[in-house]
Amino acid sequence: MDIAAAALAGDRRALSRLLSGVENDTVVGRAALAQLFPQTGKAHVVGITGAPGAGKSTLVNQLAREIRERGQKLAIVAVDPTSPYSGGALLGDRLRMRDLSTDTGVFMRSMASRGHAGGIARATRDVVSVLDAVGYPLILVETVGAGQSQVEVARVAHTVVLVEAPGMGDDIQALKAGLMEIADIIVVNKADKPEARQTVRALQSVRPGMRSEGHHRVSVGKEKQVAAEVAGWEVPILQTSALENRGLEELLAALEAHRDFLKESGQWRARLQENARAEVESWLQRHLLALLADEVGEASLTAVVDTVRRRENNPASAAQELLAAILAAAGGAR
């Protein structure tokens, strides 16, 4: 049995090895991805993002526990735990996670944010694809730090949860406008703190600009009813507290409501189509570059790039010449 089949059959060690191959874009990893691709496209991928110190890892841990208590399987992908900026949180998280680690219904994977062929976005997408294929219906992708990784996670995830800590939403609301634009759900964590209410108000004051097309309210009552209008999605601002063990049900309901919204509005399907196209185009590029290396060679490519650097040729013409050379060589080889 090959590694992909073993992972599909539930072998966690095979899955871990397979994920390493996929992360590092090895030949085995690529082949397994192709083999597993038919099984993908089912999981709900949720990005959990926000500043270090907002309590993301604790929240993810609690969320995992709550989901497991409901008997559902899930996978957790933690991107960038090695960042110097995440500081000492990692060891603590690992310790807190330990009681989950013997539970076969949860699969955890940590990924470094750097050093991946094709970038962290490619590596995360492929790791998520494998976890999706082997049958995890919910995949939480946790990212640390501001900037690009948070924007990239938005492209991998169906639903992006932005986690805030009290006191952080005030004078920095403007700063984070860029991050709030990508949020589908906002969580004010550590809601037991007295500053939480002010943070909620500050966030509410920024929210209207985020989603202008229509409304889609998440109302979680005693019966956990979720009213979903398909017209648009109004970003809910929820409050959670690990100390008071509060807000998890509402957050899970909001996740489900957003998934339902995506499916009912046709966005889930449109996204599958978009992703398929982007993947095909990305592979076209990779195949072409491989062909370039085979048919033209690195030395000739460098020589062409040198003429561009010296401004003796422009990039568009240089690329046209390279493409003609590839076509001639590949055509001649047939």
Added chain:
Amino acid sequence: MDIAAAALAGDRRALSRLLSGVENDTVVGRAALAQLFPQTGKAHVVGITGAPGAGKSTLVNQLAREIRERGQKLAIVAVDPTSPYSGGALLGDRLRMRDLSTDTGVFMRSMASRGHAGGIARATRDVVSVLDAVGYPLILVETVGAGQSQVEVARVAHTVVLVEAPGMGDDIQALKAGLMEIADIIVVNKADKPEARQTVRALQSVRPGMRSEGHHRVSVGKEKQVAAEVAGWEVPILQTSALENRGLEELLAALEAHRDFLKESGQWRARLQENARAEVESWLQRHLLALLADEVGEASLTAVVDTVRRRENNPASAAQELLAAILAAAGGAR
């Protein structure tokens, strides 16, 4: 005389029209870019980034005035002025800029952050290339808002200046770690405010992790001496104040020191080579997609993407088949 030649000859209206063509990736724009490419690669491109409210536009305005007083030409590219998050700042900026707008030694260009074929990064890079080609030795690229646009500006710019306002560097220092990673120079603006010192201290406490390889101090004394060791670059934290008209000389000295550092360390040249390669690869992709549209057609491409969306084929194989079809068609046409 064509539009590129007119722009090269100093015709500002031709330059404006040309930039629109380049921004919108028109046929004329592409042709002009290719024509102007030999003249590019000389300008020092400086990204000015930071949260709304940090006073970036005022700083850019003052910087421009200072540079003009020294008799040097410069261009300013303001990305994303239409963002709802930049609020009322724009009109004020425009008014403040008015006395510069009659000065032919300054060229200003505003760009929307959305709706560009190939993305805002592509559009910004191409606009900067044109301004470089027509002879602006210094190009300031101002971006608003957190997130992707700030990371992308880092790829366009040689030198990234992160502008902070007092009181913003405190509890959010962790949040902005991702942004600080891309900063070459940090400016605490509105340094006349009493909180400025604390912000400087907070930033200094985060700084050491940013650049670990060696040291390169900017020391601006009475004679504006700049000591440059080539080993590494230590991110300077400067203070500026529009109210007190303070810190501009130091900032200009730091910009020059960073440019010198890039040239002396070989990074300037390495970057030209990297950029040339990235441009050639990007054009290869564009040419290939054009060939795909011509030889395979949108309908067939959509059909192939549909098989991928339905998981009947995987992206790698689908791309391989499309590439084979392109090669066969292009080969047959020869």
